[in-house]
Amino acid sequence: MYDHINKNISRYVTFYPEELEIFDSLTAFEKVPKKTIMLHEGETCNFEAYVVKGCLRKYYIDANGFEVILQFAIEDSWIGDISFSIYETKPSKVFIETLEDCELLVFSPEKKEELYTKVPKTERVFRILMMRNLAVTQERLFNTISKTATEKYLEFIAQYPTIPQRVAQHYIASYLGISPEFVSKIRTRLAKG
Amino acid sequence: MYDHINKNISRYVTFYPEELEIFDSLTAFEKVPKKTIMLHEGETCNFEAYVVKGCLRKYYIDANGFEVILQFAIEDSWIGDISFSIYETKPSKVFIETLEDCELLVFSPEKKEELYTKVPKTERVFRILMMRNLAVTQERLFNTISKTATEKYLEFIAQYPTIPQRVAQHYIASYLGISPEFVSKIRTRLAKG
DNA sequence: CGCGACGTTGATTTGCCTCAACGATTGTGG
DNA sequence: CCACAATCGTTGAGGCAAATCAACGTCGCG
Numbered sequence: 001m002y003d004h005i006n007k008n009i010s011r012y013v014t015f016y017p018e019e020l021e022i023f024d025s026l027t028a029f030e031k032v033p034k035k036t037i038m039l040h041e042g043e044t045c046n047f048e049a050y051v052v053k054g055c056l057r058k059y060y061i062d063a064n065g066f067e068v069i070l071q072f073a074i075e076d077s078w079i080g081d082i083s084f085s086i087y088e089t090k091p092s093k094v095f096i097e098t099l100e101d102c103e104l105l106v107f108s109p110e111k112k113e114e115l116y117t118k119v120p121k122t123e124r125v126f127r128i129l130m131m132r133n134l135a136v137t138q139e140r141l142f143n144t145i146s147k148t149a150t151e152k153y154l155e156f157i158a159q160y161p162t163i164p165q166r167v168a169q170h171y172i173a174s175y176l177g178i179s180p181e182f183v184s185k186i187r188t189r190l191a192k193g
Numbered sequence: 194m195y196d197h198i199n200k201n202i203s204r205y206v207t208f209y210p211e212e213l214e215i216f217d218s219l220t221a222f223e224k225v226p227k228k229t230i231m232l233h234e235g236e237t238c239n240f241e242a243y244v245v246k247g248c249l250r251k252y253y254i255d256a257n258g259f260e261v262i263l264q265f266a267i268e269d270s271w272i273g274d275i276s277f278s279i280y281e282t283k284p285s286k287v288f289i290e291t292l293e294d295c296e297l298l299v300f301s302p303e304k305k306e307e308l309y310t311k312v313p314k315t316e317r318v319f320r321i322l323m324m325r326n327l328a329v330t331q332e333r334l335f336n337t338i339s340k341t342a343t344e345k346y347l348e349f350i351a352q353y354p355t356i357p358q359r360v361a362q363h364y365i366a367s368y369l370g371i372s373p374e375f376v377s378k379i380r381t382r383l384a385k386g
Numbered sequence: 387c388g389c390g391a392c393g394t395t396g397a398t399t400t401g402c403c404t405c406a407a408c409g410a411t412t413g414t415g416g
Numbered sequence: 417c418c419a420c421a422a423t424c425g426t427t428g429a430g431g432c433a434a435a436t437c438a439a440c441g442t443c444g445c446g
Contacts, residue, residue: 361391361392361393362392362393363391363392363393373392373393374394374395377393377394377395378394378395380394381394381395
């Protein structure tokens, strides 16, 4: 049950077994069915989740009503609203939705703060997780600005080869900032070589 | 000298005077003249800096040789390569250059780790700084994908009103992912109303 | 002064979007 | 279990926002 999450956080910091026990005890296991919107825009986000099994997406809705996907989360990754903290309970601008039946290990803001107090080392873990997330987001911003739609598509399927098999194609379009029709045209163009 | 940086980090965590003294003692004050490239692509970044005075930019160079600006840093902000750490000494993909004569307070990776050991609370500070940075970057990614060039330009000058007075216009174009010519056209269009 | 970097303006091109129509697939209620 | 609706991916025609290319005026600096 907790093996994977313990391995995940131990990549960055070494923990004693007692510390991992505290860590695990502060999470809540949740099964969430497919197509559940766990966080609506305007709500305050009251969770941060590690994905044991399943697939989720986090997205904005723009001024014209179009969705822009910020993140896909699959096994062994984290998802939550960034401004997640008991001190900063701003209403969220994003939606989080399950795309498959999911098994999650969830922190509430209070438990997260309790964790920081009881096992201060975890500050370091989440600092490093943030850093890696930021690095990925910066890289993606750079790609969005400087690459063509075809390049973006090719790099996406190279970097996340399993995602196209799991989610609808128009979600990938929304992630890449391309119209669904144009993704289709890119694919036929590539198939013809 | 250290007043500003101490206020900056005390926004997120409360420090004892002794802790702030340790913090300050681990930084190095540096004056860097205008147009100095402090970090080249391929080098490992050996600093993280708080800007006391001046203005810098961080940028990528894309496959066609075009610069894409990721960040402007001005007074009371932080700049450095994200993967900055003694454990992760990957070659950097970004350049960091001063646009004005600068006064900086600089951490080396070693001093930063020393800081984390001597004043563990600082993990929390830099976790929160990362988080805010990530939130801003996500917002910008969303804008880049879903807004028109004119909207991006207007939001930029609204959000960073002092930057256009300090840096060349084509740098703003590079930050927004717009051609310099088109920024010029947007401006004349807006001026005519 | 003269050179190079910068901003402007206009003509032309293009990558991608929008709109619309059409099969294929999924799922849902009777 | 079928019928019908809804969702999804594909394809084509047409349009537009922004890029590219090129020429020119201006400013700051060595």
